[in-house]
Every structure is written in C-alpha cells, then in structure tokens.
Amino acid sequence: MTARRRAALLAVPALCGLASCGIPATGVVEAGGPAGGVVPTVRVYFVADGKPAPVPRRAVTPIGAASAVEVxxxxxxxxxxxxxxxxxxPLTGADLPTAVPADPPATETPRTPATEAPRAAGAADFAKVTTRGDRVSIALSLPSAGALPDLAVTQLICTAAEAAEAANSGDDPVTVMVAGRDGRRLEGTAARCPAT
Structure with missing residues (x-):
C-alpha cells in the first residue's frame, strides 16, 4: 500500500468523526442588526459639586448640537x-420656571393683564436648536434665558458646542447663543468647559 493511499484511508474516518460530533445543523440565527462600526457617543454636561461635569452618552441619532441637547x-x-x-x-413640564407678573403699584390703575398665558411645555418643547456653520442657536421656551441659573446655561452651551465641533470636525470654535422669548442672549464656547 502506498503512503498516499494510506493517508487517504486514514483521513476518511477522521472526517466522518468530525462530521458526527453531535453539533446540530442550524440555519441563519438572527441576533440583531448588522455591525455598524463605532457606536456614536456624545458628551453631555451635568452638574457635580457646583461645577459642570461631562458625561459620555451613547447616541442613537447622528451627533450634532440638537441631538446632544435632546440627550x-x-x-x-x-x-x-x-x-x-x-x-x-427643566426635565419635565412641571420643572419649567414661570415668570410671575409683578403687581402694579398701588397708585397706578390696574392694567389688563397680558394676553400671553404661561406656556406649559415638556422638555421636548423647552429648547429649539439650530446650527449654522460655527454658530449654534438655542431658543428656549422660557420668557428669558436669565430665568435659568448660570450653571444650567453652561450645561447647554458646553453640550451643544462640543457636539457641534465634533460634527463639523473643523478648526474654528463653535459659538453657542442661548436666548429666551425676550431675545436676551447668553453666549459661550467650549473653551469654558472642563474636559474631564
């Protein structure tokens, strides 16, 4: 018997043993969507010990200022x-600050109150974010951006600026403008935001 024939005869039982090792044949097993590469993350800013604190979050939508503020x-x-x-x-409609109209002075005749009623809004209605190049505008449903504490405005500015810079991948810093319905603007950039 030749060496070649002997090797072929030994290979046949080995292949049969491997084929019958007890693993059942299966079809395609669905285990979720296709691999998509790197999971997008966005850094949002909360507050810890009276300072802005960045926190990474997974994003389900493309990263940009609007999606970051939503997160x-x-x-x-x-x-x-x-x-x-x-x-x-404010994280719920109940959290939204409301402006209380001042009482008229006692010597003045009371005027008819303004027709604009306080707006009941949820967090989704709280901020409308618009990005144009290296500028992000955040229009709040509040009467004034000044109704928010400075750290709350910093949360918005840092979150929106970093997300917009990541989305643009440009060299120019992004300026974020936060305004209430009165038009008063508060501006800032990511330069005032802590990295860690």
Missing part, C-alpha cells in the same frame, strides 16, 4: 444621580 434634557440616570450628578435644566 442632555433626558437628565442623569439613576446611577449618575446616586454618584452626585444632577441637572439644573
């Missing part, structure tokens, strides 16, 4: 809250 307005998770993170931004 920010969802607030910190229960675990993040337990770790001391909080948001100074």
């Amino acid at each position: 920010l307005l969802q607030g910190p998770t229960a675990e993040e809250q337990a770790a001391g993170l909080k948001s100074l931004l």
Whole structure:
C-alpha cells in the first residue's frame, strides 16, 4: 500500500468523526442588526459639586448640537444621580420656571393683564436648536434665558458646542447663543468647559 493511499484511508474516518460530533445543523440565527462600526457617543454636561461635569452618552441619532441637547434634557440616570450628578435644566413640564407678573403699584390703575398665558411645555418643547456653520442657536421656551441659573446655561452651551465641533470636525470654535422669548442672549464656547 502506498503512503498516499494510506493517508487517504486514514483521513476518511477522521472526517466522518468530525462530521458526527453531535453539533446540530442550524440555519441563519438572527441576533440583531448588522455591525455598524463605532457606536456614536456624545458628551453631555451635568452638574457635580457646583461645577459642570461631562458625561459620555451613547447616541442613537447622528451627533450634532440638537441631538446632544435632546440627550442632555433626558437628565442623569439613576446611577449618575446616586454618584452626585444632577441637572439644573427643566426635565419635565412641571420643572419649567414661570415668570410671575409683578403687581402694579398701588397708585397706578390696574392694567389688563397680558394676553400671553404661561406656556406649559415638556422638555421636548423647552429648547429649539439650530446650527449654522460655527454658530449654534438655542431658543428656549422660557420668557428669558436669565430665568435659568448660570450653571444650567453652561450645561447647554458646553453640550451643544462640543457636539457641534465634533460634527463639523473643523478648526474654528463653535459659538453657542442661548436666548429666551425676550431675545436676551447668553453666549459661550467650549473653551469654558472642563474636559474631564
């Protein structure tokens, strides 16, 4: 018997043993969507110990200023809250600050109150984000951006600026302008935001 024939005869039982090792044949197993590469993340800013604190979050939509602010307005998770993170931004309609009209002076005849009623809004209605080049505008449903604490405005500016810079991947810093319905503007860039 030749060596070649002997090798062929030994290979046949080995292949049969491997084929019958007890693993059943299966079809295609669905295990979710196709691999998409890197999962997009966005950094949102909450508050810890009276300072802005960046937190990475997974994003389900393309990263941009609007999607980042939307993630920010969802607030910190229960675990993040337990770790001391909080948001100074309204997270529900009940959290929205309302402007209380001042009473007229006693010597003045009362005027008819303004026809604009306080707006009941949820977090989705709280901020409208628009990006144009290296400028991001955040229009708040509040009467004035000044109704928010400075740290809350910083949360918005840092979150929107970093997301817009990541989306643009440009060298120019992004300026974020936050305004209420009165038109008063508060501006800032990512330069005032802590990296860690």
